[in-house]
Structures are given as structure tokens and as C-alpha cells.
Amino acid sequence: MARSVSNSRKWVFTLLAWTAALLIFFPILWTVLTSFKTEGEAIASPPRFLFFDWTTENYATVQERSNYFRHFMNSVVISIGSTLLGLMVAVPAAWSMAFQPTRRTKDLLMWMLSTKMMPAVGVLIPIYILFQRAGLLDNRFGVMVVLMLMNLPIIVWMLYTYFREIPGEILEAARMDGAGLWNEIRHVLTPMAVPGIASTMLLNIILAWNEAFWTLNLTASKAAPLTAFIASYSSPEGLFYAKLSAASTMAIAPILVMGWFSQKQLVRGLTFGAVK
Numbered sequence: 001m002a003r004s005v006s007n008s009r010k011w012v013f014t015l016l017a018w019t020a021a022l023l024i025f026f027p028i029l030w031t032v033l034t035s036f037k038t039e040g041e042a043i044a045s046p047p048r049f050l051f052f053d054w055t056t057e058n059y060a061t062v063q064e065r066s067n068y069f070r071h072f073m074n075s076v077v078i079s080i081g082s083t084l085l086g087l088m089v090a091v092p093a094a095w096s097m098a099f100q101p102t103r104r105t106k107d108l109l110m111w112m113l114s115t116k117m118m119p120a121v122g123v124l125i126p127i128y129i130l131f132q133r134a135g136l137l138d139n140r141f142g143v144m145v146v147l148m149l150m151n152l153p154i155i156v157w158m159l160y161t162y163f164r165e166i167p168g169e170i171l172e173a174a175r176m177d178g179a180g181l182w183n184e185i186r187h188v189l190t191p192m193a194v195p196g197i198a199s200t201m202l203l204n205i206i207l208a209w210n211e212a213f214w215t216l217n218l219t220a221s222k223a224a225p226l227t228a229f230i231a232s233y234s235s236p237e238g239l240f241y242a243k244l245s246a247a248s249t250m251a252i253a254p255i256l257v258m259g260w261f262s263q264k265q266l267v268r269g270l271t272f273g274a275v276k
Contacts, residue, residue: 031245034241035245035248036055037052037242038053038057038242042241059250061243062233068250072226074225074226077140078144079208080205083148083201086151087197087201090159091197094156097160112153120213127146128218137218139223143215143219146218151204155200158200159196162195163196166192166193171189205258210255212231
């Protein structure tokens with residue numbers, strides 16, 4: 001029988017949850033508010049929270065100075081493309097590890113996860129030289145490959161966890177009915193793991209969208225995504241906080257909207273198999 005929770009405890013937990021949520025969201029709120037200030041008000045001390053002269057001048061300046069739509073399309077293509085490339089590699093890999101494990105499977109999974117612990121700057125020079133010789137610098141496909149490789153351990157681990165929750169008897173029944181490997185993955189495994197695959201896609205799109213290190217070092221102008229768009233407002237002439245906040249707001253707005261409308265699917269996928 002479930003243990004009852006007193007009203008006072010509910011209020012305390014609710015207050016703690018709202019406090020944590022506000023602390024997490026406050027930097028985003030402050031960035032949005034600063035984007036509507038003048039440069040003088042953006043650096044005023046003490047700072048003004050709501051009572052200031054609101055202006056949209058920063059957004060107009062950002063639009064005039066930079067090609068927002070080009071950077072936005074680069075972010076869309078790179079984030080979605082790297083995620084799809086990762087799924088093409090990770091789905092068969094996770095299937096083999098979940099349903100055809102060997103004594104080295106766990107060691108391989110841990111090795112893949114350990115690669116995330118290596119600082120990205122440690123492999124920047126060799127990757128930069130390889131891209132330079134292959135003609136992939138400032139190229140969308142080149143950035144997609146790097147981001148795919150960077151996020152591949154996360155994709156494999158998440159899909160492996162979801163696939164492990166699918167009873168192996170279902171796949172055995174499909175094999176007895178004559179399903180080959182491709183049909184087994186396509187018509188049986190994938191439909192049953194749609195929540196997990198969807199949440200994996202959403203999470204990796206967000207990770208690729210927010211990636212700054214590789215996009216700043218491997219792109220210049222043609223393939224530069226929104227992270228480079230934001231970085232362009234930090235210059236030797238100074239740091240323009242209001243314009244930087246406007247550029248940041250324009251960069252994070254699409255992913256915030258996507259996350260808001262897909263939060264149910266994301267939570268459902270991340271908790272897939274956690275509750276019996």
C-alpha cells in the first residue's frame with residue numbers, strides 16, 4: 001500500500017521544485033530581458049529587472065549585421081543530420097548488443113562511454129588537419145560527422161537501454177515467421193521502441209544544436225551555425241551585452257519552443273522501461 005503524504009510535505013516539495021525550476025530558468029529570463037535594454041541599461045549597476053525603457057533596437061541591429069536565417073538553417077541541417085547519421089549507426093549497434101551480446105559487450109559499452117570523458121581539445125589538432133586535407137573545413141557534412149561521432153556513445157547507450165526492455169521472445173516469434181534481420185529491425189523492433197528512439201533524437205538534436213566548441217573551430221562562414229552567430233558579438237572592440245543577449249535569444253528560441261511542445265514525448269522516452 002502506498003504511503004500517504006501529508007499536505008505540509010507536499011507544499012514543501014512543491015516549493016522546492018518551483019525554487020529549483022526558477023533558479024534554472026533565471027539565466028534564460030535575464031538574457032531575454034537584457035535583449036530589450038539599451039547597452040547602457042544592460043551594464044547598469046544595480047541592474048534593473050523590469051522597470052527600464054524597453055526597445056527592440058538590438059534585434060533590428062542583429063538582423064542588419066548578420067544573416068540569421070542562414071545560421072539558423074545551418075543549425076537545423078547540422079543538428080538533424082548528425083542525429084540521423086548517429087541513428088543509422090547506433091540502431092544496428094544497439095540491437096546487436098541488446099539481443100546478441102557477447103562477454104565483451106559490457107566492456108565495449110564502457111569503453112564507448114569513456115570516450116566522452118576525453119577533453120575535446122585533446123583531439124582538435126588531428127581532426128582539424130584531417131578536415132583540412134579532406135576539404136571538409138567550413139562544410140556542413142564535416143560538422144555533422146564530428147557531432148555524430150561525439151554524441152554516438154550517448155545514442156548507443158540510450159537505444160541499448162530501450163532495446164533491453166523489449167522481450168526477446170517477440171523477435172524470436174518474428175524469426176519463426178520468416179523475418180530476416182532487416183525486417184526484424186524495421187517492422188518489429190523499431191515500432192516497439194518509437195518512444196525511446198524519439199526521445200533519443202530530441203536529446204541529441206538539442207546537444208548538437210548547443211555544441212559550440214567544434215562548430216566554432218571547424219566552421220567560418222558558409223557552414224557556421226547559430227553558436228557562431230552568437231560568438232560574433234564578442235569582438236576586440238568590446239562585449240555588447242544587449243546585442244549579445246538579442247542574438248542569444250534568437251538562437252535559443254527555436255530549441256526552447258521545440259522542447260516545450262515535445263516535453264511529453266521526451267519525458268515518456270526517458271522513463272521508458274523505468275516503471276513496470
